[in-house]
Amino acid sequence: MRVAVLSDIHSNHFALEACLHYIEKEGINKIIFLGDYVSDCPNPQTTMNLLTQIRKNYETWCIRGNREEYFIRHAQGYADGWVYQANTGNLLYTYENLRSEDLKWFQSLSNKGRVKLEGTKDIILAHGSLVNTRELLYEKAENTNKLLKEIPASYMLCGHTHKQFQYEYEGKQLINPGSVGVPIGCKKSAHMAVLSWEEGMWKMKGVTLPYDFKRLREEFEASEMKEKAYLWMCCILHSIEDGVNYAPTCVKKAYDLAKQELGNADWNHIPPKYWNLAAKHMGLLD
Template sequence: MKNSGRTALISDIHSNYISLEVLYYELKTENIDNIIFLGDYLTDCPYPMKTVEIIKALKDEYNSVFIRGNREDYLLDYYYNKPDWSSPSGRGSLKYTYDNTDLEFVEFFIDMPLSIIDENHIYCHGSPEKNTELLHWNRENTDNWLLKTDLDIIGGHTHVQGIYTKHGRTIINPGSVGIALGKGKEGNYAIMENKNGEIRYELKSYPYDYMKLYKEFLKSNLFEIGGYFTRAIYRNIVTGKPITMFLLRDAFNAARAEGIEGDIIPESYWARAAEKYGLTGDLND
């Protein structure tokens, strides 16, 4: 892949078409030549085909490259294998997305690469080898990647925007368009500019109408279909805090303590954890 001009780095849309639509119009003011999509296009927010239509429009208007995220792998696993997605909080949001997405777009994920390389960078979702690996700053696995690579890494997955340098190498994370962690109630992306061989990065944020998104959650019935996990997703969006991670940790720890193994746990464990994080009442408090 040739790195030239101004490139928008977009990651972790997660079906938040309301945020993506704002970004669509913002990019028109940024003199963008290319877009690199870093994965996790769908799941977790309502009406996934509205996100698909905006992605198609961006693809038509800009030179675009697509990386496969872990959410694409989940949807492809259902496409091929039809695992048990009956648990509302465990898999309800994924099943909703699959059922409401044209198969043509799911099949578009099949040929997406896990990573791509140009003369200066490795582009990936999580890490260059695993789209589920989290490259948080000041972590051993992150520092090991920077130690062993000759290229800078551009990736997403953590939903945390930032630039981190160690061992003479840098990771650039544009943050999340759809479920940004940090301030809350905003979308994140980045612009990479290559001007005569000098590469610069600009981290960008923008507000959007999160209450309009809330109304879409209500209209789609996704809070019920996706259970407490989806309610936690919305709280992530509003607060900028990783409520879903706390919910997952507490629900599964409680289940394991009572001898329940596996990826699917009874809804009662989700409900117990949800009480702790205020997910049973007004989500906008």
């Protein structure tokens, strides 16, 4: 028995298509999705349409990530202060390209789950952790070890860090398939994982799949994102090209620059001046 595990697609439908081609070629008919389906890359509706077809053709388990929670709160009128040409511009762009049925699906999802397949050991699902979709679980970290000691199962899947790994602590396994759309540690490629039930245990195979990065770049250039979230677009493209997660570093640097000069700053309203300074300093502006 084999199960594909995908997380953090972030609207990169080219990467998702590469994963789907691999799944079809391998004859896998079960897929686990760990959230963060859209945002960061253009044309989120293409990704949502693909997910709809996948859910019709495969046995799937889906949970929501922190990005889905952002969109749910925004739809409910939460005062998040999203504006274009700030670090929240890509979220606003994505939200305006979602349909009501997309938001209803997000709302229907839990932020955690459990996979029970006959003859195998249960697998717990989370995007970040079981209590917070934004919590980062890394190998050997104190919070990771604490969580693994407490979970009522031998296996847990998580995403959010965009870093592919398998980690064991006191007989418990934490598996992160990495990010499909914006992975750390591989260039111009997608990360996913395959779980195989063999000899009474789940074994993880990390998979790296190249795709046509040039087409993704062309889609960015032709999309409204270039006008509405240009600096974020540059961060994401460079991140995918280099396998490095530049965006949070750039946001932090822009925030620090704004706070240093203005005496105070709002994470959601970092003026473009400081975004430009941070991006130039990091060599991210094309």
